[in-house]
Amino acid sequence: MLSSPFITTPGSVSQIMLRVLLALIPGIAAYVWYFGPAILVSIALASVTALATEALMLKLRNRPLKPFLSDNSALITAWLLALSIPPLAPWWMVVVGTAFGIAVAKHLYGGLGNNIFNPAMIGYAVLIISFPGHMTHWLTPHAIGLLELPFADQLNYIFHGILPAGLTLDAVTTATPLDTLKTQLHLGLSVNDIREMPIYGFLGGKGGEMVALGFAVGGIYMLAARIITWYLPLVYLAALFSIAGFFHLYDPAHYASPMFHWFSGAAMLGAFFIFTDPVGSPTTRQGKVIYAAGAALLTWLIRTFGGFPDGVAFAALLMNICVPLIDAYTQPKVFGMKGDGK
Amino acid sequence: MKRIARSTLQTAINLVFFAVLATAILASVFFLTRDAIKKSEEAEKMKLINQIVPSTLFDNNIIKDTLTIPANELLGTEDNTLAYRARLKGEPSAVVLESIAPDGFSGRIWLILAVRANGELAGVRVVTHKETPGLGDYIELPKSPWIKNFDGKSRAGYKDADWKVKKDGGQFDYMAGATITPRAVVKAVNKALVYFEQNRDKLFAPSPQQSPRPLAGEGKL
Amino acid sequence: MNLQEYKDIFYNGLWKQNPGIVQLLGLCPLLAVSSTVVNAVSLGLATSLVMALSNLSIAPIRSYVPNEIRIPVFILIIAVLVTVVQYLMNAYMYGLYVVLGIFIPLIVTNCIVLARVEAFASKNSALPSAMDGLAMGLGLTAVLGVLGAMREVIGKGTLFSGIDLALGDMAQGWVLHIIPDYKGFLIAILPPGAFIGLGLLIAGRNWLNLRAAQKARSKPAPTPLASPEAAQG
């Protein structure tokens, strides 16, 4: 049945997804620059797993492989997941997280476009809950005078779980800046004292802040390419800034500055790449604003009071739950229903 | 109106009949099993006590030799608890205390600890906790022997600064990535020892009052 | 009641109308205590016992209970039975009693108990009712057992851990370590694992049914994909 319209735009899903991948590259480059190439190993591992899982699930579901394997969406899931777990995570963790995200959160719901939950964040949540120990060992940034593990040894640890003799994992890794802030605050230090520690830079964690900047650059490219709408990231960042700012002003010793919240953890990644996942976010403009503001509040709450070092992933999942309702209650007025019809 | 009253009464009586029947059955079973229940609860407690108080240390019926301790900040308790006294030939040899570490990673950690008369720890066990399985749960004995670190430690041997995990400059080991849990436990044990120092005499006083209800703390077990 | 009818009762309870994966009743204990096989099966058996007894004792009196107090009276009876079971466990299986915790008294409100009383015992005579209660209980127990095994193996790499709580100290050596040196996959023994595991079991049952139906028809299922030509037509 051929029916109008008979013309379409040349764009395609795989092209959109490809551009998202491109937009991730500045951040990844910064990552490699500051923390070494181990992250590339995770990304590669996650990508292979994602594609393999995708293929397997498509086969089981009796769907054609080619169009879906080439839509690049599984790669985004893989990259985002790899970027949100420590580069030193053992290989099987990367595999388990990616496979779980793609198989359960994506394909049990019908694959691309049908999922309720963000597959990458489901993968992350499963990992941090199941293997919290591994999930809190992050590489130290270059050149801050801390012990660094050579790349070959990193590989050895990722694939065999072996560290060079005499080294403990603790010696060559740190908790993330957010994590450290939280534990040190518990010990009674003030924010300012903690920020004096060597892992912190001028905005957030050393290195991490640059990575976040890289993601922001990619995000601006996506805005320019009209892949994402401007208000979702803007509202998210603005809301996070205001909440954090309010409490920082109220008690600077106990609440980190808004800039710190922006540039540490996954805030930038979240603002531009995670919360913007079109499949899991509301479609109405008003809905997106509510979603972004809610996500910001949850991020800050979990970061500040919760049990996890970063709140972005759980904020995304919790807001995913609310999306159908948000959508239902924020339907815009249609043509001819605005005001008095004048 | 009369009809309503009659039906109301009838229904009520009907229900009362069943209620009486039910209560009677229930009460009988309760009384029949009461002793057995008490026994198994005591046996359970004894098992725990036996783990931390060497059998060479006492010859009395520890379970029966109790002292009610009111809620105390040093023990972290908010309710009455029982102290069990071990005596060898009538001489006090050790006391078993309950303590709560309030600042575990996921809330409170219930501890039971035995202190010898000389202020040395005979043993510490975690009774209940909600720490992350696989991460913070190495304080449980079956998972790791970490808790045995406390055996033989005392406030005479370690100064206050030593009652900390090594990461914070103290003497106690910890598992990387999960420092919060041991921190809480070490702090709680140290405070319990302080309590022991302060109340030593009271604790070992021969008790005139035998507690009528040996089931305190059951809610937590 | 003939043999066939009893067979039907059991087939219903164990498969066709299985409370856990078909009727979706009695879910709370099913999900909450299925982190190990031992817990799961113990609670399942306790529930089965209560169900059989409650059906057995309610069926004979069903015609004497006035309609308006039917539910309170049924619940009263169930509550007595549950409490009796609770005391017995408290007295003679203390460890297990502590582990199962609040879920023993909650058998009272376990929907499946009242559902069977209402749906079966209030319409049938005593013996078939007891059988129905037992069958449904065992159906629940079976699901509990499978789910427990799944979660335990994936979550901890063991089977039958804690069996000493149910069978006494002599059973301590019976714990199987299926996967040696297993790191543990915590999610499986946390609530999410319970939900997802049950989801997988339900899907598994659907799959078995589907396959049986396909075999019965013994011809290939219609291809689920439209050919590209169809797009143009």
Place this chain on the structure above:
Amino acid sequence: MRTLFRFHGGIHPDEHKLESSESPARRAPLAKKLVLPLHQHIGNGAKVAVQVGDRVLKGQMLAGAQGMISAAIHAPTSGTVTAVAPHPVPHPSRLGGLCIHLESDGEDRWIALAPLDFHAMPKSELLGKLRDAGIVGLGGATFPTHVKYGLAPGQRIDTLVINGAECEPWITTDDRLMREHAEGIVRGIEVLRHLSGAAEVLVGIEDNKPQAIAAMRAACAAAPIEVVVVPTLYPSGGEKQLIRILTGKEVPSGGRPTNIGVACNNVATAYAIHRFVDHGEPMISRQVTVTGNVRVPQNIEVLIGTPLAEVVACAEALPGTSGYILGGPMMGLHVDDLHLPMVKSANCIIAKSGQLFPPPPPAMPCIRCTRCAQACPADLQPQDLYWFAKSNNFGKTQEFHLFDCIECGACAYVCPSHIPLVQYFRFAKSEIWQREREAQSAEVARERHEFRQFRIEREKQEKAERLAQKEKAALAAKPAVPAPLPVAADPNADPDNTLQMRVDADIARANMQMRIDAAVARAKEQAAIVQPKNTDDLTPHQQAEITEIETRRAKLREIASHAGADDEPSKSN
């Protein structure tokens, strides 16, 4: 300078207008055989007014308007009516419709024509004349023009909007018409202005037609008509959108322009009115753009009923043509069969080729990117409509305002997943209509059933009463016992009430009888003209049933003929 308003969304596809807009419009040669569908407009089809075999003159009415929303059909040329029979018509179903088949005699002889002094006659008469002249909107929906101006009491039109936007790509008929016949269009607008009584007349033209704008400006110079240039943005030519652009008012959802005091007509409609009023010519032809994969893209004046093949032949389709679009690429209809006749709604014929209209890539799932929602001029959420239509959740599609969709296709155009969104919406709409029809007939059936129950009950009662009466009479015949009073002692029975009920029932029955009569007549009429033709794409099951019935009938006939009194062969189908 007028302040213009924006409507939400809109798209700007490649225009492809220059191909056909630069050469003057020609006239297509006269075809030998013309086919005129009776149903060329929204509303009821026209009612045939000629007999097979009649010789007719050009401009003679062949079928008259039937009912309120309907318009007449006229002979496009002189010739003979050869049949009134189904013929494939331009419709997405590819089904046939009833058509008048006309064989031209080549003389192209007009019936006597006379111009109209429209000022001199009452409005209602003028409207009737428009209807009988077959004037329908040429802008798209072919809505009979007279209906738009038959205002309900209390309604007023303040603004008349003349639609010269021609926003769809490829189409240039309005453009050419405005360049070549601006004077005529303005004459037509004068008639519409008179009809509507509008104080303000606005002609909206997209800014990509400078020559047309200039021509119209020149023609309107003397009249109180304002030519407004609107930005090129599809679908600015949609009635609601154009009204919004020009006046800032929104036609209420589910409402019509008249609700906000606006009327809207297309320029070609205005021109057709001019031809009728000033020359007496009914609507027998229209101008159509033939473009796409053809050698000489151009505009052609074509008689209604001309086979499309002959129209396309004027422009010479090039090799590689793989079908045609009747209408524009955004809203048009795909046709393969060039036997289809030219109809009043056809403003464009585009020859498709793989190069110009590559088949869309396979559709992917919706990723909720909301590009469609951003493009939708009706402010809808196409991704949600699609989600629900796809899963047959029609209740929800209605909640999400499916019926405010104007099927403009902007959403499908921008969709990166290439989902045929509009097709889903059409599917959902027709399912809902079907359901409404079914619900209505269920309602009727229920009423009829209840009425029947009531009737049977009453008849029983009456019978019983009659019996009782008889008995009573019998009793009365025996004068021994004094008869009781005839009024029933039942205190509940209110005699007036029962009487009322009976009267009601009688009225109902009379009504029913009228309906039945009408239905019988209708059924007869239909049986006479429609040869049920739906035997070639039946399911095997249906086929089997039909054969079964046929064999049964055959047997019956056999028995009947054996009985053989008056053995007229049964002519049942």
Place this chain on the structure above:
Amino acid sequence: MTEYLLILVGTVLVNNIVMVKILGLCPFMGVSKKLEAAVGMGAATTFVLTLGSGASYLIQHYLLGPDLAYLTTLSFIVVIAGIVQFTEMAIKKTSPELYQILGIYLPLITTNCAVLGIPLLNVQAKHDFMESLLFGFGGAVGFTLVMILFAGIRERLEGADVPGIFKGSAIAMVTAGLMSLAFMGFSGLVR
């Protein structure tokens, strides 16, 4: 005040009775296919649970005391059944419209194990009267909240291309699982 607020946040989000405590699942799965039904069930449960928590506190403290603790389950459930009946009656009398909406859900509440679970947890945690009330109310609000969110998701899932064998309750279970995974994000917010 802050303390009560924390109890509320704790029971509604952090220790949500469905997602974390795993209670009340049968109505959660059974009555969440439609949004309106979910709202109705939630409202009815909230009413009964709040009343039930208060009433059971009174019974526990003024009727049973420590000596009759073995009657706890029995008396609680009987009283709850009574409250359900009473609620049904009261609503029917005072607001027929509300009864139209909630009517069919009320009898189902008796077998919602949260309704007995929360009073029992109250006893176990030695809550005082106000805390018991809040605990009951918060638990019910948490129940209602996830029920409504879940119903929204399930309505949307109807259009999803879910694999055949997962259609219906299987995918609903998986969804509930992923929801509880997300709810774990609240852990630690209120200790």
Place this chain on the structure above:
Amino acid sequence: MITALLVMIGISLALGAVLGFSAIKFKVEGNPLVEKIDAVLPQTQCGQCGYPGCKPYAEAIAKGEADINKCPPGGEEGIRKLADLLGVDYKPFGEGAAPKAKAVAFIDEQTCIGCTLCLQACPVDAIAGAAKQMHTIIASECTGCELCVEPCPVDCISMKLIPEDISNWKWPYPVYALTPVRNEARKVEAS
């Protein structure tokens, strides 16, 4: 033991009184559900459900005596609507109960002997005619219930499929590559 009994007697006496009172005072009146169910049924009055008409079937459903999958003219859509209304699961038609394509009765005018038997059978008065005269079906009123076919002594009534024409044509479900065919049935109908 005595206190236990007294407490339980007290509780149950109060509860029983409340329930007994409410049972009399608030008797359930007529069932509005029947109307709602009846509104969903197609009103063909064909009796294929095993009840003498749509309303009786509706009453049977409301009482819980009949399944919801017994009305072939209602089609799957009808079952779905009933399932929605009653909050139960969708249930497919049993073997041999599948709905047929829509049809209307047609009387062979040559054979009809005017016996009025069909006229009496038609539940919606869709047959016009009088004794000894040729009868006609009023196609627009005929629901296609087939009840008139059986009684005709000369078998002159047949059911005719309603032909598809432009006025009742429906847009088909869009089928395109990559998307599973969800509406097998609909496609067959529409093609």
